[in-house]
Amino acid sequence: MTYQELDERSLQVARALINSGVRPNEIVGIKLNRDPRIIVAMLGVLRAGGAFLPLDLGLPLLRSKFMMENSKLPYLLTDDLDGEVPEYTRVISMGEIEKSCYPKENILGITPEQLAYVIYTSGSTGVPKGVMIQHQSLIHFIQGIQQAIDLHSIKQYLCLAPMSFDIFMVESLLPLSLGKTIILAQENHRKNPLRLAKLLIEKNVELVQMTPTAMSMFLSIQRSRSALRNVKIMMIGGEPFPRRLLEQLLQLTGSAIYNVYGPTEGTVWAAAGRLYGDREIHLGSFLNYSEPLLLDALMTPVNTGEIGELFISGMGLALGYVNNDEETDKRFIEYHDGACKKRVYRTGDLLTRRKDGTFVFVGRADNQIKIKGHRIEPEEIEKMLLLHPDVTGALVFKAGEEEETFLSAWYCSPTSISIAEWTSFLSSRLSEYMIPSIFKQVDRLPLNNNGKLDRKACMAERHK
Template structure:
């Protein structure tokens, strides 16, 4: 396709073997790769492609939403590895990537309203891979699950240490949850899992509901603060048989910068983020860049081999975030994380919060300014503020100046969320939108975030309440109400308009599985968003299983009809 050394190739493929092959093929051609999540809206992907200068995208031309790719870039369809077409291909690149050349580009949320592409060089990734293989003890005897989306740099922690060690890499299917994957029997040989901390917290609520691999020896956590109660539950279930590692690191420092071994003491006290990995250097400084003493809070600056090349095409933003490193060799830089930390007496770092407005929502890094800018770009919106409440984004909007006195009533929360969903990835779309006559201000004229009202537990979604009409709808409504903390859910209600999000969706499918022994793909809830539509989808899945039963299967089910289940229910 004409890819040359120094190019960046877009990879728009769902999680799977083809995607992993595309990453390696891109490197083989001397280029870097840019992950393009198939679930992200078109404007977001178009911006990332233009921002990175991508001319070639590896994608399935027949996939949903792929038709627009041909408008500005060449589309390369994935080739079946080992198939006749693959044997005809010859790869003899004239240019090989060097240690300082880009390996991949990952876009992060931007405070100015547009995402920033972090350019990660091969030398930084190679340093991380070498450390992970040694510290995590990855060998050819291991089986590692590839679970993260390629849009997040955690995928590199799963993929490349395993492949370079000769370990088995098991790729979870598109949209599959961890309980789904393990329940299918495909993960019994897994020895290493790498999970987002908020996702693990959800699983820790009921560890016995997950068919954990019998040979699991290492669980790596990351992306958010670990809760002691979850550590306590894990230790009560597994004791010391599974190594539990808490990792921390912004994308700008290549996946991780610190790790901490979580033991029994962390089941009582706030778990730390640990100490430096490999040759990483950590300094805690005040606003003027002066070192802070042990126990004092300050901003964390990260130096060493993992520091990336900066933000592609943004020299100003790069210069502000990547500053000279007085403790490193000539030309070395440190990354200003914006994270507030302190050194503990035991020599480990404790995370305290942020020095700016950036937040973590369910493990996702979010700049409220990016969401606010998207809201202000919508017709009729004159002011916007975005905050986090109970691990969910909440947006507050006011009508544009000069509008009619009752203009605020014309701003529909559901309509505003739909408009944002067409522009932003799902994790940046607020779970609730509150329309106000005016944003509350402090005496200084600044936004008074503490005065912003809490959203209604059951927002007015329009159309009135429609009671569940079938057994399936009643089951779904009951599960949704429990998970969302609502008194009631109607058949026409939208799960995400009620405040649902990806982590709560995981709890929904787990509850449905416990009640029916039916494995419902997580994506089903994202496609069938109302209680009525989701109940119909669940019924269709049940009918499909019934139609697939043999006479012998049916006989076994009838014989076990009244047998008690693990959760105390019986087979219907």
């Protein structure tokens, strides 16, 4: 698809949405097959002044339903009418738009403060949260990542991430802003390293972005490794970067390898650092629109070399969580820096700043888990486990080592529940990456001195 065709087709979608009643800041769900039309639809929503909400076809029906109801979704752009749609949601057919003759004149009037998209993340209360990102934050991210990484010589960008994963913006809007080519991978490429390798070679892909887990899976197939020879830049993020993986990549390719880091609430990536084999794995420096603060338990800045919890301020901050003022007020707070007041986001990540100004990830201050680049709150999975009529208690934690990590679930029940039954029970409620690999029936769950679930005791017991 040429840029001219993309321009005309996205304007056609924008005009159709405006004629259907879409107004600035209104959310438009996008539920389409993974083909170039999702890029057309995304740009069409943005140009109409709306904010897009990705609803991947692979999402469990109950999760998709929750996202529509929680966002009070006024419009849904789709060709797939399977599943329930709230009665207040107006369904707009993408196919009908393409058959119509809407005008293709440019649309003006989008302001920096308007919403651009809503992405749902796992919630510590057991309920997913919709992160609201404005146009100004998205633009600052695109400019910031270009200043941190020299992308101008890169022509072909691999688009591998699902649309509902915010790194999709790196693989779609970033190359479009530079006039580059997007190679849109399909689901079978994501699950089959050999097919992905063939795509990389055939399309001469020069930039790839993967989680450490995905890259490790790709490298596990010997025949797929040669496909990296034309890749000039690798962006690896979403999880801690294992030293062993870095050493593998440095041996296989001459690519520039970047460790990228950032919460969804800070607009995709907030930091990027190029990695070399003779140095400690670090996060690099924060992008110029994002200001990091490392604070102790008393909200006092820590010294260089000391561990502190990361708070982020700056133009990349999300507006908050859609229809969830309580969680917004809890995570987006006001910080007093002398006479100055800043709005900051509490990440829950523990970092340390090195003498050279770069940052190193240390761990989490709470229970949040990263699996395959996805942010997971164990409490959300536990809430779903407790919906099973035979279960009286549940606890979920991360198991495994480095990139070989997975979710493990302990549950209390008078009867044993098979993995097949658990998978069937959870598949309509949780995304695939949130379903535990291991289920263990126990008589009781370990508690700490405060009477709360003790996840560390579970991990210690697992190693005995």
